[in-house]
Amino acid sequence: MITSSFSKIQYFSNEKGKFADETLCLRSFLEKKRKYFFFKRVGDIILSTFVIVFILSWLIPIVAILIKLDSRGPVFFVQRRVGRWGKSFYCLKFRTMVVNERANIQQAQENDSRITGVGKFLRKSNLDEFPQFINVLLGHMSIVGPRPHMHADCDRFSRVIANYKFRNLVRPGITGLAQIKGYRGPTKDFASIFHRYQFDSFYVRNASFWLDMRIIRKTAAQTLRQLFSRLWQQPKPEIPRKEWAGSVTTMPN
Numbered sequence: 001m002i003t004s005s006f007s008k009i010q011y012f013s014n015e016k017g018k019f020a021d022e023t024l025c026l027r028s029f030l031e032k033k034r035k036y037f038f039f040k041r042v043g044d045i046i047l048s049t050f051v052i053v054f055i056l057s058w059l060i061p062i063v064a065i066l067i068k069l070d071s072r073g074p075v076f077f078v079q080r081r082v083g084r085w086g087k088s089f090y091c092l093k094f095r096t097m098v099v100n101e102r103a104n105i106q107q108a109q110e111n112d113s114r115i116t117g118v119g120k121f122l123r124k125s126n127l128d129e130f131p132q133f134i135n136v137l138l139g140h141m142s143i144v145g146p147r148p149h150m151h152a153d154c155d156r157f158s159r160v161i162a163n164y165k166f167r168n169l170v171r172p173g174i175t176g177l178a179q180i181k182g183y184r185g186p187t188k189d190f191a192s193i194f195h196r197y198q199f200d201s202f203y204v205r206n207a208s209f210w211l212d213m214r215i216i217r218k219t220a221a222q223t224l225r226q227l228f229s230r231l232w233q234q235p236k237p238e239i240p241r242k243e244w245a246g247s248v249t250t251m252p253n
Helices: 002-009 019-032 034-070 117-125 132-138 151-160 164-169 190-206 209-231
Strands: 076-082 088-094 142-144 173-175 241-244 247-250
Touching: 019 034, 034 117, 034 132, 034 142, 034 209, 076 151, 088 132, 117 209, 132 173, 142 209, 151 164, 151 190, 164 190, 173 209
Parallel strands: 142 173
Antiparallel strands: 076 088, 241 247
């Protein structure tokens, strides 16, 4: 099973003479992490059930009304993403864009005209990701792990960085080490792709209960900070003006 999955998605080089050693390394990695993966899955089920029952039960109806009032289209955006072992799954999000044909191949950019008014708030506060707790309960994702990519992005990044699919050894997460380090949103250049991969591969190699707790704690703090800053954002003060010789000049900041 392990060898078959490993061969299918080609996490490492398939050069002759290396395949057997790499398979043994993969088997050793999974053996060392067996207990961790088991208890992590138990924790994912408990936490995702709690969030679904006590948060999503009232959050989904409220957000659904706001989305429907803001633009036409479904409440949820469902997209095929790359999961563990390179397997596809359908990732859930609150819809933050107008319905468009390029949603599955083009990342959202800053000031993207496709993003709706409600969508901007959902993205900034990270509330658009909350339906993914359903994916966690179903076993497609984990609370913590590398973010799941669109297939188009995964293929593109794999051509840029060798062994990029190494990050697919674990379940993708709602949040991850790269995200708390500030690497979220669109990938603009090689550096942004490379640094995300660095943090993702570091996480895969060093995944532990304490690292997961640290990532969850920092993600919660960042989400609350973003949410409150959007809700109580102060309007920018008007720039004072002075008149000289009948002309209006803007005072420098």
